[in-house]
Amino acid sequence: MKRPLLSTLLSVSLLAGTLPATHVLAEGDKAPVRKHSLFNSEKYDYITFDSLKDKLTQFEKTSKRIDLRVTGKSSTGKNLYTVTIGDNESKRSAEKYKTLRKLMSDDPKKAQNYLKVNPDVKAPILIHASIHGTEFVGTDAVIKLIERFGFENDKETKEILKNFTLIINVNANPDGRIDATRFNAEGIDLNRDFVTQSQPETKAVVKQIVEYNPLVLLDLHGYVKQRGVAKHPGLILPGTPPHNPNYEYDLLYNWMNQQAEAMESELVSERKNYESELYQSMEGTHIPLRDSASGWDVYPPIYTPAYAMLHGGYGYTLEAPTNDWDGVKWQVDAVTGALKFALQNKQGMLHDQIEVFDRGVSGEHPNNSKEFYPEAYVIPENKEDNSTVKKAVQHLINNDVQVDRSEQPFFVNGKKYDKGSYIVDLDQAKAGLANTFLWDGEDISDDIDAMYDISAWNLPELWGFDAVETNEEIKVKSTQVKKVEQDGKLKGKGPYFVSNNSVDAVELVNALIKRGVSVKRDTKGNFYIEGNKEQVKKEVKKSSLTLVSKRTPDDAVALKRVRVAILKDGGLGKVQSHAGTKLALERLGFDVTEVHPKDVAQRGLNRYDAFVYSGSASLISYKLSEANKEFGLSNEEEVQAFYHKLKEFVSQNGKFVAIGAGGSQIAKTAGLTDVEIHKGFSSANGIVHIAYEDSPVTRGYKDEDTGFVYSPVWYTHTDNVNVAATFANRDDFFVAGHWKDRKPAQGQAVIIQERSKSVTLIGIEAGFRNHTDYLFRLISNSLY
Numbered sequence: 001m002k003r004p005l006l007s008t009l010l011s012v013s014l015l016a017g018t019l020p021a022t023h024v025l026a027e028g029d030k031a032p033v034r035k036h037s038l039f040n041s042e043k044y045d046y047i048t049f050d051s052l053k054d055k056l057t058q059f060e061k062t063s064k065r066i067d068l069r070v071t072g073k074s075s076t077g078k079n080l081y082t083v084t085i086g087d088n089e090s091k092r093s094a095e096k097y098k099t100l101r102k103l104m105s106d107d108p109k110k111a112q113n114y115l116k117v118n119p120d121v122k123a124p125i126l127i128h129a130s131i132h133g134t135e136f137v138g139t140d141a142v143i144k145l146i147e148r149f150g151f152e153n154d155k156e157t158k159e160i161l162k163n164f165t166l167i168i169n170v171n172a173n174p175d176g177r178i179d180a181t182r183f184n185a186e187g188i189d190l191n192r193d194f195v196t197q198s199q200p201e202t203k204a205v206v207k208q209i210v211e212y213n214p215l216v217l218l219d220l221h222g223y224v225k226q227r228g229v230a231k232h233p234g235l236i237l238p239g240t241p242p243h244n245p246n247y248e249y250d251l252l253y254n255w256m257n258q259q260a261e262a263m264e265s266e267l268v269s270e271r272k273n274y275e276s277e278l279y280q281s282m283e284g285t286h287i288p289l290r291d292s293a294s295g296w297d298v299y300p301p302i303y304t305p306a307y308a309m310l311h312g313g314y315g316y317t318l319e320a321p322t323n324d325w326d327g328v329k330w331q332v333d334a335v336t337g338a339l340k341f342a343l344q345n346k347q348g349m350l351h352d353q354i355e356v357f358d359r360g361v362s363g364e365h366p367n368n369s370k371e372f373y374p375e376a377y378v379i380p381e382n383k384e385d386n387s388t389v390k391k392a393v394q395h396l397i398n399n400d401v402q403v404d405r406s407e408q409p410f411f412v413n414g415k416k417y418d419k420g421s422y423i424v425d426l427d428q429a430k431a432g433l434a435n436t437f438l439w440d441g442e443d444i445s446d447d448i449d450a451m452y453d454i455s456a457w458n459l460p461e462l463w464g465f466d467a468v469e470t471n472e473e474i475k476v477k478s479t480q481v482k483k484v485e486q487d488g489k490l491k492g493k494g495p496y497f498v499s500n501n502s503v504d505a506v507e508l509v510n511a512l513i514k515r516g517v518s519v520k521r522d523t524k525g526n527f528y529i530e531g532n533k534e535q536v537k538k539e540v541k542k543s544s545l546t547l548v549s550k551r552t553p554d555d556a557v558a559l560k561r562v563r564v565a566i567l568k569d570g571g572l573g574k575v576q577s578h579a580g581t582k583l584a585l586e587r588l589g590f591d592v593t594e595v596h597p598k599d600v601a602q603r604g605l606n607r608y609d610a611f612v613y614s615g616s617a618s619l620i621s622y623k624l625s626e627a628n629k630e631f632g633l634s635n636e637e638e639v640q641a642f643y644h645k646l647k648e649f650v651s652q653n654g655k656f657v658a659i660g661a662g663g664s665q666i667a668k669t670a671g672l673t674d675v676e677i678h679k680g681f682s683s684a685n686g687i688v689h690i691a692y693e694d695s696p697v698t699r700g701y702k703d704e705d706t707g708f709v710y711s712p713v714w715y716t717h718t719d720n721v722n723v724a725a726t727f728a729n730r731d732d733f734f735v736a737g738h739w740k741d742r743k744p745a746q747g748q749a750v751i752i753q754e755r756s757k758s759v760t761l762i763g764i765e766a767g768f769r770n771h772t773d774y775l776f777r778l779i780s781n782s783l784y
Contacts (some may be wrong), residue, residue, distance in 0.1 A: 035180035037134040038627035039574050040223070046136035047143060049078065049177045052170060055143065055281045056081055062431055063150040063206035064088070065161070065570040070167075072204025075186045078174035080204050083142075084164040086122070087158070093122035101213055101349075104312075105400070105429045110356035112438035117352055122162075123350055124315075125342065126214035127335060128169045128205060128304055131191050131221070133176015133183070138220030141331035142168045159337065160339050163346055167212065167654070172199060181571055186312035187579025188770065191219075195300070195437070195457045196771040197395070205304065209311055210400045211718055215349060216259075216342055217308040217315045220331050225278070227286045233265070233278055233321035234285040234330055236260045237305060239298035242447045246301075246432040246439070247309055247370055248359060251352040253289070256314050259341045260287045263318075266704025267330060271515040274326050285334075290409015297452045298443070301436055310433040311400070312356035314349065315499020332403040360431035373431060374469040378412055379403075379422040380748035387544035388773065393422050395459070401434040403481045412468065422481065424467075424533050438467045441687060441736025449737070454710065456686040456737035457771065461706045464502065464774035488540040492549025496536060498527040503587055504543045504772050506780045510589025511539045513561050520556035521784060527559075528552040555688045559592065562783050564576035565608040568594035569615040570631040572624075581614035581767030582657055585777045588686040590783065597633050601641040604648060610655035610783050611646070613663035614767060620666055643670045655758040657782045661713040664761050672759045675721060675752060680712035680745065689725060690750065690764065695724035697760060697781045704728055707750070708772050710756045712739060714748040715764055725764075734759055750780070 020492075031051075036043045047055070060068040065085050072080040086094055096118050103111035127137035127145065132760040149157060149166055160166075171177055175185035183189050184201055209217070224235040238256040243249050255450060264285045271282050288296035300308040305315025311331050318334050320327040342349060365373055383391050396403050404423045409416055424434050438627050441456040460467040490496060498505050500521075509519050509527050511640055517531030529536055530552060540547055564585055569577045585592045593608070597619050618624065620642055622633045647670055650656050658667045667673045690707040692698040709723075716729060727733050729747030750763040760782045766775040 022476045035178070037180045040134055040323040042327075044324045046140055049171060049174050052081060052139075053079070054408070056083060056170065059083070059146055059150055066146065066150045068453045071208065072200055074174045074198060074201055076175050078178070079181035080172070080174065080201065081170040082208070083146055083168045085146065085168070086159065087161040090120070090162045092193050093120045093162070096121040097165070098125060100262070104213055104354055104357050104528060105446060108354050108361055108367045108429060111354045112358070113288055114349065115347070115354065121350070122165055123252055123346060124165045124167055124212045124217040124255045125216045125218070125339065126169070126208065126212065126308075127218045127220070128172055128221045130177060131172040131219065131304060132189070133179065133181050135182075135220075135320075136177065136221040136323060137222050137327040137331055139171045139177065139327040141220055141335065142170055144328065144332050145335060156340070160343055162340070163343055164215075167208065167210070169205060176585055182574040183571070183576055183579065186583060187576030188583070189575065191304055192302045192453065192769060194302050194304060196769060197398070200769040203533050206307070206399065210312070210398070212313050213353070214308065214340060215346075215353060217305055217313050218335055218338055219304045219315070219317050220320070220335075221317055222320040222327055223323055224286065225321045226676065228291045228348050229284070229286070231283040233282055234334075235296070235317070235319035236263050236285055236287050236291040236334060237296075237298065237316045238287070239296045240288045240292050240294045242297060242444050244301065244436070245293045245301045245372060245442075246436040248356045248365070248367065248432065249291055250367060253315060255345065255349050255352065256316070257287075257289065258640050259314060259338055260290075260316065261425065262341035263334040263337035267333050267341065269778055270329070270333045274329060276322075276326050278321060279326050294448050295452065297483065300457060301452050302453065302457070310436060311430065312353040314353075317451060325592065328463065350358040352353070357429035358431070360429045361427055363431070365431075371471075373435055375425050375471045376426055376469060376474050377424040377434075378417055378474070379517055380417055380466055380468070380470040381420050381426065382465065384499050385502045385505055385545060387502045388463055389422070390484045390486070390544045392459060392463055392465050393481060396424065396434065397481060397483070398435070399433060400430050401437070402428045404478035405478045405481050407479060410474060411471045412472055412474060423476075423478055425474070425512055430518060441486065443734060443736055444622075445734075445738050450681070450683050451685070451738045454685050454737070455707075455733070458687055458736065461687055461735075462708055462772045462774055485703040486542070486544050488543040488545045490533065490540055490547050491546050494530065494533060494536070494549055496529040496547040496749075497550035498529060498545070498547060500525040500527060500777060503776050504545055506777060507587060507589040508539055508543055508545060512536060517537070519559045520552055521551045521559055522556045525696070528556055532573045558635060562610055563608045564590045564592050564610045564783065565595045565605055566592055567600070567615055567619060568587055569619055570595050570596070572616050572618060572628050572631045577662070580769040580771070581612060581779070583769035583770040584611065585778060587770070588776055588780050590780075597642055598638065600645050601633060601638045604645040606649065607655060608654065610657060611649060612657045612659065612779070613666055614659040615662050617665040618661040619662075620669075630744070646670050647672065650757050650759060653758060655760075655783060658758045659766050661711045661763075662689075664713050664715075664763065667759060667761055672757070673721070673752070673754060673761060674717065675715040675749070676717040678714050678716065678744065678748070680709075680739060680742065682711045684712050684739035684742070686739050687709040687735040688764070689730070689733045689735060690725050691728045692725045693723060695722065695753070697724040697753060697762075697778060699781050700777055707736065707775060708768055709739070709763070710765050710768060712742070712745060712763070714745045714750050715752050715761065716748060718752055720755065722755060723749045723751070725749070726751055
């Protein structure tokens with residue numbers, strides 16, 4: 001970040017004049033490369049990322065309304081450009097919003113009174129473009145919006161700028177635009193990352209949402225040509241049930257339904273100004289809550305607009321119908337309709353946004369039973385390894401959740417908690433957001449036939465820390481935590497003991513192995529560092545770990561560097577299915593190389609110690625659609641060569657780790673296992689109770705612990721393998737999420753190891769989207 005985001009809330013003077021000239025290439029200049037995706041049925045000459053800087057800089061130079069900032073970087077270091085548009089005539093009103101924003105969190109009742117006395121307060125509206133790289137129209141649409149609101153002087157433009165500050169994220173996924181991929185350069189769908197917040201692009205917009213509390217967030221997407229009623233191309237949220245109980249839906253949807261229809265009306269009023277028949281004949285658009293019983297849910301707050309709703313914002317996904325200039329105009333017209341509606345209803349919308357926070361502070365949530373929200377959560381420190389607790393607390397703080405730390409011991413639910421324990425009191429403005437992160441979740445399997453995406457994301461279970469609910473008022477002296485400090489240190493002269501119970505622990509071990517430091521592993525999976533103290537100290541300082549001296553057991557085995565290959569899914573069906581596991585391996589500190597299926601078929605795997613398959617089984621096929629062909633194989637000969645090379649690798653003591661349904665099926669087809677593989681519904685997902693056996697793969701896990709499934713898989717006919725874990729053999733083994741017809745999986749094997757060869761099948765999603773930190777060590781255990 002170059003400067004604090006709130007400093008972009010500037011109101012600058014109106015500029016009368018013409019639009020800036022378009023940048024013309026000088027003789028000899030090369031035109032920027034413009035890639036297209038085979039997944040897009042239409043193609044047009046969209047503005048390239050490399051052209052944006054000059055265009056935006058020119059806008060800023062020629063309009064006093066426009067402020068251009070770099071508000072973050074992509075995963076490869078590309079600029080995230082934010083344009084803020086305001087006017088000088090309402091500069092005082094913009095300053096008033098800063099006061100209102102602070103009161104929203106600190107004292108919502110005072111905020112309501114302040115709003116009554118200051119109706120001219122200027123609210124922020126955030127327009128977020130092209131978070132999916134191949135949905136090019138969003139960025140082109142906001143360029144046109146900048147041209148209008150940066151330079152035009154008609155009455156409506158001036159009135160909108162008098163009442164709102166427009167904050168425009170010009171291109172939320174630079175790498176996706178450059179590469180013509182839906183995901184970023186790390187393979188992560190950024191519009192699935194708003195709980196995890198693992199990517200820099202996501203973190204940048206989270207920071208904006210936290211600092212601004214935008215009244216409206218418009219997330220520009222594509223492409224929904226036709227869904228539901230004929231002549232209603234495109235789609236505009238609000239979404240369908242099920243509704244996440246942590247949202248104050250009565251307040252939000254009251255306005256969102258009306259605003260969506262205002263966008264629809266604007267689109268229809270402009271239909272004669274479109275080029276194609278699809279648009280010229282439109283009679284409306286698809287508004288899921290109005291037009292569908294289910295199928296476009298916003299239950300998980302993994303999406304940009306759904307996340308913004310937890311900050312009291314009216315969040316919309318706008319799905320343009322086509323990838324062309326008509327699609328660009330559709331986005332511009334939809335945004336225009338949203339702005340007009342906000343202009344007419346600013347006071348009421350702001351009032352209800354503040355009411356969301358007032359409900360939080362007062363602990364009154366009329367949409368839920370009294371017992372739904374606990375009084376507070378206690379997050380105790382982990383005396384053995386506090387790294388995950390610190391990560392979780394900092395995550396909460398980054399999301400505008402207030403966290404306090406006790407200055408003395410206290411009792412809750414009859415149990416004593418030490419000084420230094422963290423307390424999240426839910427009588428706070430962002431109570432819904434805090435509870436979203438920390439609650440157990442719920443089983444919604446009977447509420448709907450299928451879910452659009454995940455249905456559970458519990459941070460305590462899936463990151464690996466305790467969050468204890470209490471309905472008691474906690475009376476203890478405490479201090480608000482502003483920032484969590486890293487304070488890794490050594491105690492004693494060594495050898496140093498490292499408990500195998502966090503990502504940080506394994507990452508430290510691998511970093512030291514790379515430095516040539518001697519590390520040994522005992523039969524319980526824990527580590528002992530015997531190297532030079534200064535070398536160890538340097539690495540430990542980067543972590544949150546405190547290492548104490550402990551004698552190395554006689555049976556501990558020395559570890560060596562593990563060279564890991566992971567099968568690369570380049571984007572089958574627009575998704576990199578291996579990306580989460582790849583990032584998990586990197587965060588664990590392993591050297592990881594992505595290998596294309598063709599590379600395995602042609603060159604084999606003998607350059608590596610281990611091969612991880614965590615993706616679709618369809619990668620080992622040549623019968624793929626035109627859009628998918630580049631990610632798989634070319635012919636039957638290559639398919640057979642792949643399986644031959646895989647079996648050869650295993651026969652030469654290479655380690656094969658299959659994660660999820662796809663990898664398990666490949667192991668079966670290759671003849672690497674005789675177990676019977678069973679699969680649940682492809683979109684079934686959620687948190688499950690797992691019975692972990694005493695196994696090398698499950699070191700560091702408790703007898704009955706948790707796991708996460710997506711497209712569940714389990715194994716039978718396991719007499720000739722070692723079963724390392726099963727789904728718990730009890731009716732309530734499914735904790736939260738959406739999984740119908742799960743009874744056959746109860747008590748069945750979900751992690752197995754072959755006895756005669758180094759083949760491990762992990763049925764749970766150990767690296768899912770870089771989110772399931774607590775399960776990452778199943779992978780490292782398998783590799784060690």
